[in-house]
Amino acid sequence: MPATYDFLIVGSGLYGAVFAQQAFEAGKKCLVLERRPHLGGNLYTQRVEGVEVHRYGAHIFHTNNESIWRYVNRFAAFNRFVNMPVANYKGEIYNLPFNMNTFNRMWGVVTPAQAQEEIERQRKESFTDAPQNLEQTAINLVGSDIYKKLIKGYTEKQWGRPCTELPPGIIRRLPVRFTYDNNYFNAAFQGIPVDGYTSMIEKMLCGVDVVFNEDYLKNREKYSKLAPIAIYSGPIDEYFGYRLKPLEYRSLRFETKTLDMENYQGNALVNYTDRDTPYTRVIEHKHFNFGRQPKTVVTWEFSHEWSPGEEPYYPIEDEANLSRYGAYRELAEKEPGVIFGGRLGAYKYFDMDQVIEQALKSSFELLERY
DSSP states (O other): OOOOEEEEEOOOOOHHHHHHHHHTTOOEEEEEESSSSSGGGGEEEEETTTTTTTTTTTEEEESOOHHHHHHHHHTOOOOOOOOOOOEEEETEEHHHHHSSSHHHHOOOSHHHHHHHHHHHHHHHHOOOOSSHHHHHHHHHHHOOHHHHIIIIIHHHHHSSOOOOSSSSGGGGSBBBSSSSOOOOOSSSSSOOBBBBBHHHHHHHHHEEEEEOSSGGSSHHHHHHHHHHHHEEEHHHHHHHHTTTOOEEEEEEEEEEEESSEEEEEEEESEEEEEESSSSSSEEEEEGGGGGOOEEEEEEEEEEEEEOBBOOOOOEESSSSHHHHHHHHHHHHTTTEEEEHHHHHTTTTTOHHHHHHHHHHHHHHHHHHHO
């Protein structure tokens, strides 16, 4: 069978969609294969009762890269949503990220100096030089009270491991501020597509051939003949048949309900930080777009251990997994005509703007050569 496309793109998530858009814009013919029955991968949004529902968890776009912001605005009008989640610890409500509102609720302090003094007092009681795990790092950062109420339970539910067995890097993503600022992200540009992420991906792939419900790995020989280059954004270990044993991931389960009420929890995201509550967070989707629909759509999110055949969401980037990924990466570099990318192809927790940057870089390099 003669090649009929310039690029075969496996996956219609953000990495695959950006690459396809750039290649098509450069005059290349692309075929996108999507294993699911819809576009967008985990970005997929679906309109229910007038509400754009994030079917695979909350996605808030944020970036400090102005060129990336200009790029996504070519395909969607973004609203002014600012991520200000709250934490529920056994009925006590705290602002996230950790800021003066959090410290005031926790200790009754009013000034930054008072908050810093209390944190410093707690840090001294349990300070660890050269922390080796998440627990030690968190206590060094914000003290024992916040760690016990707002970090420990949520994190152990999310990752399925004691905090003493988790790497320090996870907690370093959390901002700590001594201002009354509830904005979670330190980003100059932030928002959510008014018409949902699916509409944005549709516009990116305008003019590109897409096949749904098609598993490339089950029909690899057939599809590899259609194009000289494949762009693969699925799990790198699955591509190689788990020959070096599977990498580890965390997966998610969602329970979504349409409720006959206007407002369920008053915020888009509420994290449940105690260990006994089985879910990690509750998402009320209408608040992403300041909705006033008479009904609301709510999702309860549960984290669990991944096994082959399930959808992987979060790479577990500990020493053992990163070593195994390195071995898979060596196999990938020897694989002719295949480029690996995206969160699963690179086994790395990327934010959306980082995925776009990676896809733009890959497309620029390849389009210069072909």
